[in-house]
Amino acid sequence: MMMKPRYLAVAIGLILSCTAQGADISASAIEARFAALEKRLQVAENRAAKAEKRATEAEQQVKTLEARTTSNEQQTRLVAKDVETTGQKTAEVAKRTETLVADNNKNSSDNSGFKFTGYARSGVIMNDSGTSTESGPYVTPAGQTGGAVGRLGNENNTYVELNLEHNQTMASGATSRYKVMLADGQRSYNDWTAATSELNIRQAFVELGSLPTFSGPWKDSTLWAGKRFDRDNFDIHWLDSDIIFLAGTGGGIYDVKWGENLKSNFSLYGRNFDDLEDKNSDDTRIENYIVTANNYAGPFQWMLSGLRAKNNQDRENTGTRGVTNAADTGFHTLLAYHGDSFYGLREGTSKTALLYGHGLGAEVKALGSDGHLTDDASTLRLATYGITPISKNWSIAPAVLAQQSKDRYVSGDNYKWLTFNTRLIQQITENFELAYEGSYQYMDLDPQGYSDYNKVKGGFYKLTFAPTFKVGDISNMLSRPEIRFFATYMDWSKELDSYSSSDSFGTDGFTAGGQWNFGIQMETWF
Incomplete structure (x- = not known):
């Protein structure tokens, strides 16, 4: 094999x-x-x-x-x-969600929907005999031309402001705002005061903003019309005195932007003076119109206004030199600095303004409110105040208000006054503080017999001690509400008692030589 x-x-x-x-x-x-x-x-x-x-x-x-x-x-x-x-x-959804949230936050910041805000003060005051007494931030003879003194422990009225607003943001981004203010002032202590009520609608207006058809300088502007306080009024709260108060019925536009830090507001306000007593006049009803340009460059403000009240020159003011006719035109200007520090020296805030007016503009604070000013009337006013903490438990708010007005109501008159005011706050606990206020006012008034006022010269001072309870930020001098107990001592030159038979000084029980007032008061805003 x-x-x-x-x-x-x-x-x-x-x-x-x-x-x-x-x-x-x-x-x-x-x-x-x-x-x-x-x-x-x-x-x-x-x-x-x-x-x-x-x-x-x-x-x-x-x-x-x-x-x-x-x-x-x-x-x-x-x-x-x-x-x-x-x-x-x-990521796209997140971005859209973020945009929606931002839009929603924007709408929230615009306070879309209804909003309720308000201001109120109310209290009782008496002298050391347990009887009624005179009081008020304008209690001195200089108060007749705007010379305010400190308000702490110096008020006996009930004043209330109730504000209702409705805000809306449209799909286009345009906004609308409607506001109405109801206000009342009372000096009666009763619970029912309808018979003496001063209930009044002080504001009722509409604003339209962010209109999509507006472009250029007008892009972010706001149109308004109605009865209102001007949006950019500002005041010295410790004196209860506006630095500028522009109000009435009219219309205008806010925030016309010419550049990044340059903008203007334009407005037309109408006001009414007292009717003329002369029945032979062509028109006894006098209406005053105020055209204003309010300009801002960073912290600086320059305001310029012209006033016109046809037939107001028929109004007659009588003094020792005879009759002086009122003005039918005028102008007003203001230069202000709005600081974000205490006069550049330390933390805090401060505001300073220099005001001048001529003719109908010589009432430099409540612009256009006085129809008795003469053609030659001229007024110069300086206003300044600041707020700053000076230690952990102390804060201070000084203020100065000074004015000179010539030929105001009759030929040759002269009103000069100067007010120094300081409020100190000492923080004791989270809800308790001690408030101190001191005021001094010097006045040299020569009314030349207008309204039977007499020439006087002298000084006034006021000291107030006010233990205060509050629930807000105790370190913030402007946080409210507050409930205050107070004791106030005031005195003035005896000569001031003879200024007028119709003012507070010189009345029964309220003469030079020293006055004690005691009381309790609440104040709130939100």
């Missing part, structure tokens, strides 16, 4: 082996060995075939896994792309 080459090689090997062992093995034994060897080789070959088959299958599985891995990688890239796209969409 024929042997396969590998078997032949094995046989030769066995032969040689047998030869080496002595050549004593028979042919049948050799053949048997060959058969056993062939069988073992066949088994090995079968195992090798199976192993090769398994290797082929494993290789196929590897290829399948590689294909699956490639597919998974592609799917992973697709998923990653989807995640990236989703992230972009999420």
